[in-house]
Structure formats: structure tokens, C-alpha cells
Amino acid sequence: MKIYAHRGCSGAYPENTLAAFRAAAELPITGVEIDVHLTKDGEIVVIHDEKVNRTTNGKGYVKELTLKELKELDCGSWRSEEWSQEKIPTLDEVFDVFEETNHRLNIELKSDVFPYDGLVDKVIDLAAERGFMDRVLISSFNHEDIQSVVQGKKVENAILTFEVLVDVYDYARVIGTKRIHVSLPSAFRRMTTDALRKGAIIYVYTVNDVNYAEELQKIGIHGIFTDHPEKMLAHFG
Numbered sequence: 759m760k761i762y763a764h765r766g767c768s769g770a771y772p773e774n775t776l777a778a779f780r781a782a783a784e785l786p787i788t789g790v791e792i793d794v795h796l797t798k799d800g801e802i803v804v805i806h807d808e809k810v811n812r813t814t815n816g817k818g819y820v821k822e823l824t825l826k827e828l829k830e831l832d833c834g835s836w837r838s839e840e841w842s843q844e845k846i847p848t849l850d851e852v853f854d855v856f857e858e859t860n861h862r863l864n865i866e867l868k869s870d871v872f873p874y875d876g877l878v879d880k881v882i883d884l885a886a887e888r889g890f891m892d893r894v895l896i897s898s899f900n901h902e903d904i905q906s907v908v909q910g911k912k913v914e915n916a917i918l919t920f921e922v923l924v925d926v927y928d929y930a931r932v933i934g935t936k937r938i939h940v941s942l943p944s945a946f947r948r949m950t951t952d953a954l955r956k957g958a959i960i961y962v963y964t965v966n967d968v969n970y971a972e973e974l975q976k977i978g979i980h981g982i983f984t985d986h987p988e989k990m991l992a993h994f995g
């Protein structure tokens with residue numbers, strides 16, 4: 759079962775920071791999961807929420823702030839003073855961290871609330887320019903964007919789901935993908951076991967308990983997103 763560091767090593771470090779990604783780059787795991795938005799001036803930045811309020815000392819929507827304004831914010835102190843120098847990374851800066859490693863990068867397009875114009879093309883173009891096309895897996899709760907990914911240049915893609923759905927594999931096939939990233943509460947439901955039987959590739963978020971991870975492995979889940987990859991590695995070896 760593949761292990762992805764969710765928002766970097768977000769259990770031990772502030773989520774979606776270079777510190778969290780550098781820690782993940784040191785681990786023998788499959789990859790990292792990264793959340794991306796577009797700034798007011800069209801730059802790809804790595805942060806989870808639509809607003810900066812929860813994880814920085816600033817306020818407001820990412821889409822209403824320029825990259826320069828976002829770079830003035832501290833996105834580490836909310837976890838500990840130790841991280842007060844952390845700045846919101848650009849996707850380009852995260853590519854730098856993994857330039858010399860073999861990790862895969864699951865880039866989650868956070869366009870499920872605001873449909874960022876041009877985000878799909880910008881992410882794929884940057885991945886191509888940086889030589890990451892064969893290491894990138896693009897996912898989103900915005901399935902219209904995943905359909906655009908499917909119809910564009912060749913890059914791995916997945917739909918994200920939250921609720922328990924019916925016939926989700928058939929739905930994914932309509933979009934054009936076989937990869938489905940499901941929430942932990944739906945992972946043990948018929949939705950997931952049916953999809954696995956039909957040939958889906960299923961990853962589950964967010965799995966921080968090794969007992970759940972063991973159960974997921976038993977039913978044939980292909981990968982997990984965890985805030986504690988070091989703990990999963992210690993358990994699974």
C-alpha cells in the first residue's frame with residue numbers, strides 16, 4: 759500500500775510548508791499530497807483553505823491577494839513559534855524540494871469552491887516545464903477540472919469524493935479516470951469494495967491510525983494519505 763504524506767509531514771510540521779515537504783522528501787514513502795490555489799495575480803500557491811485566516815497571520819481570500827502580499831504572511835506560527843519563518847510556498851518551490859528525489863506529487867486542485875480560471879493548464883504546464891509530468895497525480899473535488907485534465911496532456915488524474923456514493927466507478931469512467939480518492943468513512947462501504955472489484959485504483963484520506971491502515975490494506979486499498987507518514991513507515995516497514 760502506497761503512503762503519501764498529507765499536506766507534507768503535517769503531523770509534525772505546519773501543513774503545506776517547505777518544512778513539511780522537506781521532511782517528507784527525507785522519507786522512503788511513495789509521495790506527498792499538496793493543495794493548490796491561484797493568487798489574484800495568477801500564481802500557483804500551496805495552501806489548503808480558500809482563506810489564509812486559519813494557517814497564517816493574515817486575513818482574506820487567497821484569490822484576492824497577490825503573491826507578494828501572500829509572501830509577507832507567516833504560515834508557521836499557528837503551529838509553533840519555531841516555524842515563524844515559514845512562508846506560503848509556490849508550487850514551483852515545492853518542485854525544487856523534490857527535484858532530486860523519486861517521490862510522486864499528488865497535486866490537489868482546490869477549485870471545488872472557487873473555480874480558478876486557468877488553474878488546470880497552469881499546473882500541467884509547470885509540471886511539464888519542471889520535468890515532473892511522470893511523477894504528478896492531479897486530483898480534485900472539482901470533477902469538471904479533472905475532466906479537463908483527462909482531455910488535455912497526458913498526466914495521471916483522480917476524482918476526490920467525500921460522501922458515500924452509488925456506482926462511483928461507473929461515474930469515474932464517465933469522467934475518464936479509474937482513480938478515486940475516497941474519505942475514510944466511505945472506504946469500508948460497498949461504494950469502495952464494488953469499485954475495487956471493477957478495477958478502480960483507490961486511495962483513502964486521511965488515515966492517521968495504523969489499525970485502520972491495516973484494515974484498508976486487507977481490503978485491497980492501493981494507497982493512503984496520512985499526516986504521520988513516519989508512524990506508518992515504522993508500522994509497515
Ligand code: G3P
Pocket residue numbers: 764791793806866897918939963964983
Ligand atoms: O487529497 C486528499 C485530501 O487532502 C482531501 O481533503 O481537505 O485534506 O484537502 P483535504
Ligand code: MG
Pocket residue numbers: 791792793866
Ligand atoms: Mg488535500
